[in-house]
């Protein structure tokens with residue numbers, strides 16, 4: 439038995455009784471990814487052309503369809519890209535408090551794409567225990583911005599790890615003064631016993647717009663309603679989610695494959711989205727020498743090189759350098775001023791600070807979603823754009 443499978447076997451036994459913080463659990467080197475969790479928000483706009491097309495659509499009924507389509511385009515990168523590129527899901531680097539990641543989406547060289555302007559990502563680890571990443575993606579030319587935050591709680595069973603996400607995303611379209619609340623799907627890690635973990639989505643997530651339109655998405659994997667992995671269904675309605683009316687549109691398919699949309703009034707069915715359509719945009723991060731010491735790829739350089747080498751001793755040596763520096767910072771803060779987020783501010787989820795979160799999450803009613811099921815998120819995180827504009831760290 440190769441030592442990888444042996445250590446995987448003991449690793450699985452160790453997590454069966456594990457009740458700690460999933461992000462900080464020690465895992466065998468071959469399951470470690472050299473990528474920090476602060477990089478994951480980049481998957482929200484892997485197709486910036488579809489993101490900006492939302493702001494260019496004048497009809498609100500077509501806009502909710504475009505928002506739902508754009509949301510579906512984000513899922514393959516978010517939840518399946520490690521699997522597709524590295525052969526299995528991997529354990530990302532656990533970001534330190536204040537870690538920053540930023541970059542821009544550019545048309546890939548040579549692809550004849552129209553000029554949609556710059557789409558910028560700013561992401562920051564606003565909490566270490568529990569791990570919470572706050573992020574914003576904005577395109578000033580199109581007048582569309584997304585801000586969100588995401589934490590996760592894991593539950594362990596012998597054969598899979600359940601992961602509930604805490605947080606949500608808000609999209610704002612300036613032209614129409616329109617807001618969308620997007621809740622996050624529950625996921626679990628399958629394939630653990632067969633030594634090839636991968637993410638499967640489950641349950642429901644929702645999109646609720648101030649226009650009154652809403653989308654109810656439900657997910658399933660192999661052996662469920664469609665039998666195929668990474669399946670989803672969605673219904674688009676005019677009323678708020680809680681009134682059960684006949685939907686305007688029904689969508690179904692695979693978020694890692696193709697999906698079809700049916701107009702329930704006319705019965706007409708057509709292709710909704712094909713996720714294998716080639717991504718025309720690459721995400722670019724400035725060169726290491728121009729990066730701030732808190733930016734992920736600079737901060738984790740030595741650790742990610744050690745992970746690529748599979749050199750466990752070097753990984754833990756380089757990791758403890760970062761952890762010790764963080765401990766010293768926390769001690770200094772106890773003595774002096776507490777840590778402050780560089781680009782985000784925490785706010786009370788019950789108080790409307792103009793982003794319509796209270797109105798939109800209320801219209802979701804008691805539907806199970808990560809905004810309101812269980813204890814509402816202790817606090818929401820919001821992007822402060824002028825902190826970025828006036829700051830010295832730029833994408």
Ligand SMILES: CCC(=O)OC[C@H](C)CC[C@H]1O[C@H]2C[C@H]3[C@@H]4CC=C5C[C@@H](O)CC[C@]5(C)[C@H]4CC[C@]3(C)[C@H]2[C@@H]1C
Pocket residue numbers: 449450453460461465469478479516517527528529530588590599601603627630635637
């Ligand atoms: C034996 C246990 C085992 O299989 O361990 C190997 C597993 C890869 C360990 C669990 C890790 O799995 C990773 C999957 C990560 C989520 C993937 C996608 C997202 C969406 C993104 O928008 C927010 C973050 C989130 C939820 C990631 C959170 C961290 C997850 C669960 C990693 C686990 C530590």
